[in-house]
Amino acid sequence: MKHHIVVILTLFCAGNLTAQNSIESILRAVEQNNKELQANEQLTRSKKLEAATGNTLPDPSVSYERKWGKPASVGKTAELSVSQSFDFPSVYIYKNQLSNLKSNLFDQQGKIVRQQILLNAKAVCIDLVSLFQQQRLLDLRLANAQKLSALYQKRLANGDANILETNKIDLELYNIKTQMRLLETERNNKLKELQVMNGNMPIEIELTDYSPVELPENFETYSREALAADPELRSRENELEVSRKNISLNKSLWLPKFEIGYIREMEPTDKYNGISFGVSIPLFENRNKIKQAKALNGYTQMQIENTRLQNQSALQQLYDQAHSLKIAMQEYNKLLQSQKTLSLLNKALENGQLSMIEYFIEANQVYESMQNYLQLENQYQQIIAQMFRYKL
Template identity: 25%
Template sequence: MKSIRTIALIVASTVVLHASGESFDSLVDRMIALNPGLRSEAYAYAAQRESLRSAAMLPDPEIEGGYMWSSGEPGNKTDITVSQSMEWPGVYSAMRREARLQSKATNLSEQATIISARENARILLAEGVYLNKCRQVMVNRMECIDSLLDIATKGALRNEITLLDVEKLKLERLEVLARQTELNTQATQCISAIGAFIGSIENAKDIYNAIEDYPAEMLHPLAIYSDKLDETPEVEQSRILAEASRARSEAERRRSLPSLTAGYHFAREEGTPFHGFVAGLSIPVFSTRGKSEAARLESMAAEARAEQQAIEQRLSLESIHASAMQFKTQYESYHKVLTDSPTPRLLLRALEGGQISMMVYLIESASHNDAILRMLEIQYRYQQAMAQLARYNPGN
């Protein structure tokens, strides 16, 4: 039969997770390396870059040939023409500039995809840490209830144990068991989410079992994160796309100038060869009507989107940072009170000495246990906010 001192050691034990030797960030790196979606995106972005290389190219040369015959004089005739058409030269410089900017925007989009994937991986692992800590708290609670049931049924306490006390302990045990079942289900769902992220449920189990604790990170002042705001892929990409749109507008404006065609012409008639050149001029009277103005308006829209993106990112950063500060303050307040708190030991001593009833003990100890779970939830919310702030972190 366990003693009250043994129970006190159980309820006062610190939540400690299994140490695997693999850091939180290394687990994130593993998840990123295994993510099939990122591999697919990498191929898609590579295809986009390859397609951009073909932009601003001259049209393919044209070869035309003909053979004409006659029953009389002067006889049959052969014609061959090789020609090359082109836009006004200034169009290609604008198109090449647009292609370079679009390629850079594609690279930034790929970076943003990876950063978002890392954020999701960090949140999934943080959820695993949170669930494991909660499960450990409930394990300690269950051991305490089981020990009290053992003591109560054998009459080892100084105060009188009623049948109602025993029934209350049994009900409390059922509630703890239900909470454990709920947490185990959530842990299974977390493993499934990790498995969907990396494309393997077996590797997901290994990663989940390797989780130790949250990463040790410092929450910096808002100004430090704001300094990196313009360097985020989303903001920089929107700015680059606005520049690309301006280059496209310039290309459309230059397309209002004539396009050119030049080539070589060969003919043979009655055995006599003829050599010469051909030249042509295409005046865009109808084909470009309205396109230049449409491109100019699209350029203005892209600039407005870039400004809006910067505003939205700043507001999002301020909101996330404010939430992180709030959760950090709340967690520190809970941690200061609950760490090495004498409440569990004092309650058990009072119960052992007959100063409080079993009912009072269960109510007060459950309240203390709920406070611990609340502290762990706040810590988890803080880690979620830190995962979102990671893209602005000076250390990244």
């Protein structure tokens, strides 16, 4: 009695190794072809170049003066001046360190975008698996209904059945075919969505089974690993390092700036060569910049704590949902194995032990239980995908 249901459930759960390879192959293709990811890579490169732009010497200054005397006998004089200004050496050290820290920050921000795109793609893949399995369930229902339809057409011809029973089967056939058409439309929409994610390149791999996943036994161990690899938290921490280095930079900007140059004066009878040296004292330009940098540092520290608490809470909620779904799936599994199988229901109907109404009530319970199991498994897979998004 249990064997028929077990076989059906096995069909839904088979081929996990192939499924894992299929979904991973699609995710790698999306990572390579996704237009948003490609645009984000260019944006990250642009930000890195922009961060490195300010760590150079100012442009040198060249000036030339030409003077005419009056009366003309006084003659003409000229002056050529070339000068170069520069900050205190520590400024360039801090700017270089700040550029490297910003580069790491932009990489982490790029990882956040990449992770979200791949998670969205995986969610579509999981839905496609669910739609395929629902299609198999409808195929099973259709084959069973067609068998009953053929049987009752013979009975109706022999006078052993009435038209109401035949109409009931025909209505079941119509409902199944309608659901199959709607399911096919939804599947095509999901494939188009996935194709757009793949840079508008079609996906040739058909997804039929889920990847094997296990709920972590210990939440604390899992959450530590997930938070340690969380790109959002890493990005916040990089922002904190940038803000700290920005404080050091703004402190060094209070040190004097220097200017050194070469001067050449040319008079009618004499020529002079010399050097110039100047110092700029920053009394007004950097006012309140250190206070602003410290305030930003404090804000970033609070943001890190807030992000950590929010992400920890989100992981706990996902873990609890997955745990509840896993229990529900196990209970449905037991229920399906204890219910009457379709083969037994068909035999009882053929032998007259069940009326058509009783048969459809019992059969619909079996189908509904199978459908509920598929929905639970889809929700479970979606939540597990979110829990392990840091591994994408």
